[in-house]
């Protein structure tokens with residue numbers, strides 16, 4: 527794990543560091559049991575992870591758009607509750623291309639009661655939380671298919 531803190535900003539060298547960051551959010555957050563790197567499914571085996579992302583932390587919504595093919599995917603029911611948030615851009619370096627990882631809390635190993643999205647700037651490596659959602663114990667496969 528290569529997470530570093532530079533002047534109060536956490537950075538990670540790659541998407542694995544972002545996964546590690548979500549696994550260790552600390553006592554104020556529910557435990558994250560599994561993480562998944564969000565990627566575009568339109569490219570065969572390639573599954574590119576570079577994406578634009580719009581998220582509303584207050585509403586608990588997010589939508590990502592593949593950098594290569596512009597395919598958009600809304601997280602869970604975000605489209606129904608869409609508030610037109612501005613596109614994420616890095617608070618350190620100002621650019622908008624990110625990698626996104628979802629972390630899920632699965633206390634019984636089958637049902638998800640909390641989801642958190644984290645983002646990593648592909649330019650400077652800044653990592654941070656994007657948004658999170660409390661879920662009513664949704665089955666894990668159903669959640670994973672709607673990210």
Ligand SMILES: [Zn+2]
Nearest residue numbers: 566568592595
């Ligand atoms: Zn794509």
Ligand SMILES: [Zn+2]
Nearest residue numbers: 616619647650
């Ligand atoms: Zn940056």
